[in-house]
Amino acid sequence: MLTRTEIDRVVSAALVEDAPWGDVTGDALIPAEATATADLVAREPGVLSGIDVFTAAFRLTDPATTVTAHLADGDRFESGDLLASVSGPARAVLAAERVGLNFVQRMSGIATLTARYVAEVAGTGVRIVDTRKTTPGLRAFEKHAVRCGGGHNHRFSLSDAAMAKDNHLGVLTAQGLSVTEALRQARQRLPHTVHLEVEVDRLDQIEPVLDAGIDTIMLDNFSIDDLRSGVALVAGRAIVEASGGVSLDTVRAIAATGVDVISVGALTHGARALDLGLDLRIGLPGDLRIGLPGDR
Known part of the structure; x- marks a missing residue:
């Protein structure tokens, strides 16, 4: 579960x-009294993830800034859809926009790709899960x-579950034990x-491993x-x-083999990061309008 404590820790560092x-x-160009409103808009279809993280970027920059989410994590959207609205002091909105966008674009890209994998195995009963190949710290x-894309999580860290890979087994069997006995002792x-x-x-390798009474067997790079x-x-x-x-x-072909x-x-x-943009309007004399593209 992604907690507010974890969100605030990571977003604050960013x-x-x-x-x-x-x-x-912003301090040099934007008057302190200026206010701003902005719309988070999709430039392409996808699945939303990270709206609470996006909100935290503005909240932590200035508590006077408010974010209204129009969709929730896991919701699908089309190009042009309004995802969220932001309002508050213009300096704060401008200072937080890139960090907020970076997170929501990255997370929505992962959710969107995951949803494509999940759709490919629909009806098979197979779970699509992630790995520990994640960005350090994120x-x-x-x-x-x-999870927003409909996938499931593998172990979160080395502390969650025991997974013996070839290098682990090599160390164990170097002690003169069979794979089965080494795993039983473990x-x-x-x-x-x-x-x-x-x-x-x-x-x-399958039978000797199963004889040890393990819970899950991973068939790695099998045809x-x-x-x-x-x-x-x-x-x-x-x-x-x-x-x-x-x-x-x-x-799909892998799922059809009967794996779980x-x-x-x-x-x-x-x-890849999804293309989302923040269209911003600053309240100044003359109704100055500034557009901030999502790939800035």
Whole structure:
């Protein structure tokens, strides 16, 4: 869950990064008494994510600034739709607009891409999940965006669940233990509440891993035929996750093999920022109007 505490922590750091000693341009050019209103408008279709983060950028810059959301996270929109409205002191609105836009564009891009993957596997019962391939410091934001797009979250961090990959197994078996025995010993050291997942990259690894009583088996970079064979070998004894080589072109075929979960790193590391713009009007004598494009 994306909490207000986490939002304020990250957005505050972003605002300091963007204006460590204040906005010298706004302070020099914009009268202190000027007010502004602005509309967050979609330049292309998508799925909204990050409206609370967008709002925080303005609230933390100046509490006198208000943001009215016209859509909620997870809502779909079309090009030209009004997503939110902003009003407040002009200096504050101008100082916060880039940080607010950066977050909502990035998060909406992730949500939109996730929704495309989810649509591709509709009717299969397969879950589309993210990975830890997130932007450092922004994991909570990006994983929230995945949920907004209809996807699910894998483990949030190394502390959430145990996942043994090939390097882990290599270290264990170097001690002279079989994979099965090494995993059984690891299971005994884990709290009973911790989920244990193991990655395999060959069909002949499946049985020794399952014999250890693991919870999820990840079939990594398997061909479509091997995925089908792997699902048959597992035969319901563990959750089956497919990973590696997943794209919008391949995800439907992967889902059709009978796997339970498909993890897609591209949801976060491959998403582009969505094109959203902030159209701003400043209340000054002469009704000066300024438009701020979303890609500024």
